[in-house]
Amino acid sequence: MVQTERYDTVVIGGGQAGLAVGHHLAKQGRNFVILDAHARVGDAWRTRWEGLRLFTPGRLSNLPGMPFPGDPHAFPTKDEVADYLDAYAARWALPVRTGIRIDDVWPGTDGYRFRAAAGENDYLANQVVVATGAYDRPRIPDIASDLDPAILQLHSRDFRTASQLRDGPVLVVGASNSGAEIALISAKDHRTTLCGRNVGKMPFRPEDRLARVFDTFFWFFVNHIATTDTPIGRKAQPGIRDHGLPLDRVRPQDLVDAGVERIHARVAGVRDGMPLLDDGRMMEVANVVWATGFLPDHEWIHFPVTGPDGWPMQRRGIVTGVPGLSFIGLPFMYAGASALLGGVGRDAGYLVDHMFDPAGETTARPGRSSARARAS
Numbered sequence: 021m022v023q024t025e026r027y028d029t030v031v032i033g034g035g036q037a038g039l040a041v042g043h044h045l046a047k048q049g050r051n052f053v054i055l056d057a058h059a060r061v062g063d064a065w066r067t068r069w070e071g072l073r074l075f076t077p078g079r080l081s082n083l084p085g086m087p088f089p090g091d092p093h094a095f096p097t098k099d100e101v102a103d104y105l106d107a108y109a110a111r112w113a114l115p116v117r118t119g120i121r122i123d124d125v126w127p128g129t130d131g132y133r134f135r136a137a138a139g140e141n142d143y144l145a146n147q148v149v150v151a152t153g154a155y156d157r158p159r160i161p162d163i164a165s166d167l168d169p170a171i172l173q174l175h176s177r178d179f180r181t182a183s184q185l186r187d188g189p190v191l192v193v194g195a196s197n198s199g200a201e202i203a204l205i206s207a208k209d210h211r212t213t214l215c216g217r218n219v220g221k222m223p224f225r226p227e228d229r230l231a232r233v234f235d236t237f238f239w240f241f242v243n244h245i246a247t248t249d250t251p252i253g254r255k256a257q258p259g260i261r262d263h264g265l266p267l268d269r270v271r272p273q274d275l276v277d278a279g280v281e282r283i284h285a286r287v288a289g290v291r292d293g294m295p296l297l298d299d300g301r302m303m304e305v306a307n308v309v310w311a312t313g314f315l316p317d318h319e320w321i322h323f324p325v326t327g328p329d330g331w332p333m334q335r336r337g338i339v340t341g342v343p344g345l346s347f348i349g350l351p352f353m354y355a356g357a358s359a360l361l362g363g364v365g366r367d368a369g370y371l372v373d374h375m376f377d378p379a380g381e382t383t384a385r386p387g388r389s390s391a392r393a394r395a396s
Contacts, residue, residue, distance in 0.1 A: 025141050026145070027051050029045060030145040033152040040348070043084050044373075058118055061109045062103060071201070073269070076239075076362060077235065078091060081361040086107075086108050109392070113293075120137070121136065127342075132145050147345065148344060148345050150348070156312055160175060164310065168292075171294075172306065172307045175309075176310065177309040181205070182208060182209050186307055188305065190203075191308045193308060199309075200267055204274065208278075215282060221271060222266050227269075241356070242355060244357030283297065295308060315330070316331050316332075318330070334346070348368055349364055
């Protein structure tokens, strides 16, 4: 029999952002639950491509109250990050429920109501924190549907290893960090072309000795200078949020050495079922990997929470004009480090402190609008 469970707060998503919010809620003794669609805490990292590592060292990759284990100057792998998140949830005994996908949320006079998959309990809460990130909706050009059906198409979100690819040439579309790393993996067994704009490169590889000094400056910059409170931060926000950062670990020469053909052009159309570049070249390939990023996807929230740019209208996570609804972990939500493992904790602390008034009651009640949401 389906029952309704009542909480002060429901956090949708159990990645680093949701866990950081949970840590601060637990410190305040709040009645809350974290709902995550994956089978295990950290699975969002475990399912990414082989060889993926953080660009920040362990010493800059801590969630509140728990250092990242191991060498503080090493760069954690995706599996090490996943295991850290799992251990973090256990260390603080956070109430994470995995394998629960939230399909619907309705704000009403008695609080936000949540409906999970069939057979699961329903949930009711005064506050909702959406911690699903900004990477649920891959950005794939419309022309993808016009390509020859024989071409294998993958988005970077779904790429794991070169063994997924079919025999024959590979075109990786999008030349920022994800595209460059995937091109290197592909080039081991396939003739690979990487196309996209020149995004530039960072002055050092993350592992270089000089990078340790640079990392200290960079971390201060993305936490305290590049914020929505400063002119430089407001100017940098759209670029960092929508286009990412210059090449970091992969150097242009690495691509040359691996035999990757680098083309500074974009896919503009389709000819005879094959990708057509804007310089007139037709690419005869067997595989296309779209490393073209993601789009904000908040269409499932059926009341006005997004601005003209498609991103939530929020101030440090608290949504303007929608009482009781908050976001956490979005790119450049407040600062350049907002979506980073070591930067989300500050945003989470601020958010939890401002979700409740000094008397300990929620600052406002939800209205009568309706919404849809998904755990991630």
